[in-house]
Amino acid sequence: MNKKVFTAIITTCFFASAHADSVGLYIGGQLWQSNSSGKFGEQNSQTDNKLKNEQQFHYFVAVEHPFPVLPNIRIAKTALDSQGNSQLTQEYSADTDTAHVDVHVDSAIKASFKVNYIDYTLYYQLLDNGLMSLDLGLTARDFGGYVANSATSTTVTTTRDFTWDGPEHDDHDYHNIVETVDSSSSKKFKTKDIEPMIYLASEVQFPMPGLSLFIQGDLSFTGDHSIYDYQAGFNYDLVISKAVDVSLSIGYRNVNLELEDLNNLYSDLEFKGAFVGVVTHF
Template sequence: MKKIVFSVMLMAFFTANVQAAFTFTPQENNKVGLYLGGQIWQSEVSGFFGKKNTLSGFNLKKTQQSNYFIGVKHPFSMLPNLRISSTRLDNVGKTNSTQRFSIDNDSTVIYNNVDTDVDISYVDYTLYYPLFDNGLFSFDLGLTARDFDGAVTETDTTTTVMTSHDGGLDAEEHPEHGHIVTETTTTIATDKIKTNDIEPMLYVATNINLPLRGLSVFGQGDFLLIADHSLYDYQVGLSYDLVDSSVVAFNVTLGYRILKMEFEDVDNLYTELEFKGVFFGVMTHF
C-alpha cells in the first residue's frame, strides 16, 4: 500500500504544472549539466536492532562508509531534475556472555558469542525542482524513493563445558580417589533478516555562497513522508571550488552527516539506529 501511495505522489509531483514557481530559477547557460561525486563518511553508530522483543546493541564499531551519486540538471523548468545516489551502510559487531552453574562437585559453563553483520545499504532516486536560485542562494525541493537492499545476519555460537568429578565427593580434593571428566559441545545457529523496502522521503537542499570566492555553505536532507517509521538523513558542510570554468567544475566538500532510522517491522526488522560523523567529498560537473 505504501508503494502505491508513493507512486501516486511521485506521478502528481512529476506532472504538476509548476511553471509559476520557477520565475527566479535561471538555469546555468541553458545547458544540460552532468554531476558526478562521492563521499567518504567516518560514522559512529549507536542504538539497537534485531527482531521484535530481541533488540541488541552488538557493540557496533566506528566504520568508514561511502556514498556515490550522479545527477542531471537541465533548463526545462516543467521537468524535475534527477539525482541517483548509492550509500553503503554496513557494520559488524559482537556480544558475548558467560554463565556458570554448579551442583555438588559438577559444574557447567556456557559461553555464548553472537557475531552480527549489518548491511542497510540503499539507493536514492530523487526528482527535484530548483525553487529559487539567484546565484547567491539556492533552494531545491523534491521527492526521494529510498530503496533499501541489504540484510542483517546473526551468527550465534554457544559452547557448553560440563565438568564432573568421578570417584566420590572428595575427588576434587583428592584426585587419586577419582578423575575429572570434561565434556564440551558447540552449537552454531545463523539467522538472516533481509531488508528490501522502499521508503518515500521529502528531499530539500540549499546552497549559500560566502564572500570568499569559491567557498559556500550547503545543507541537504531527506525526511520520511509517511509516519509508519522514523527516518531522517541530513548533512551540512562547506564546499570549495578548486576548478570553475565554463567547461568543467571541480570542488571538494567537508561536513557532518547524521542518519537516524527507527523501523518497526520492516521485513521483520526492528531498528533504533543512529549513524553520525564527519565526511569528505568531491564533485565534478560538465
C-alpha cells in the same frame, strides 16, 4: 542499481549536457568515516552488537535543466557496512519438590550489517538567486543488502538433587549434577524495501569567492519507519572553467534508521561522522 544501467544514465546525461548549455550534469562522491551505535534484531530480541566504526562510501549523479514543469533528477547510492561482536549472559533458576536447578548461558554474538540504499529523487529548484539556492522534492529510497546475527552459546545447568539417600545421610545432603551444552544459531534478514522520503537541499554563498555552506537531507514520512539522513558542510571551488567545475566538500553526516518490521528486521541505529568529497559539474 545495475552497473550497466548506471553507466548508461551517466553517458546519456553527459551527451545531453554537451548539446544544451542550460543543462547541468553533476557527479560526486564522498568518503565517510561513520561512528556506529544502536541495536537491531527481531521484534522482541534486539541486541546492541557494538558495531565497529567504518569508512563508508556515497556517490551520486544529478541532472538540472531549465524546464520549469519537469523536475530535476538525482540518483545517489550509500553503503553502510559494519561488523560487530557482543556478549550476552543469562541466568535463571527454578525449584521443584526434589531439586533446585541453576542455568547459566553465555552467548558470543557476531553481527554483520551490510545495508545499502539507492535514492531516486525528483526535485524542483524553488530559489536560485546567485547567493542562495533551495531545492525541494521527493525521494524513493530503495533498500538492499542484508543483516545477519550468529550466536555461539554455552549452557551450564547445575542440578542440586534433594532426594534423601537413606539413614546414613541427613536430608540436607544433595548431589551436584553439572551439564554443559554448546550450541550455535544464525539469522539473516534481507533488507529489500522502498521508503518514500522528503528531499530538501540548500546552499548559501559566502563573500569569499568559491566558498559556500550547504545542507541536505532526506526524511521519511510514513508510519512504518522513522528514517532521517542529513549532511551539512562547506564546498570550495577548486576548478572553474567553461568545460567543467570541480569542488571539494567537507562536512558531517548523520543517518538514523528506526525500522519497524522491514522484512522482520527491527532496528534503532545511528551512523554519524565526518566526510570529504568531490563534486564535478559539466
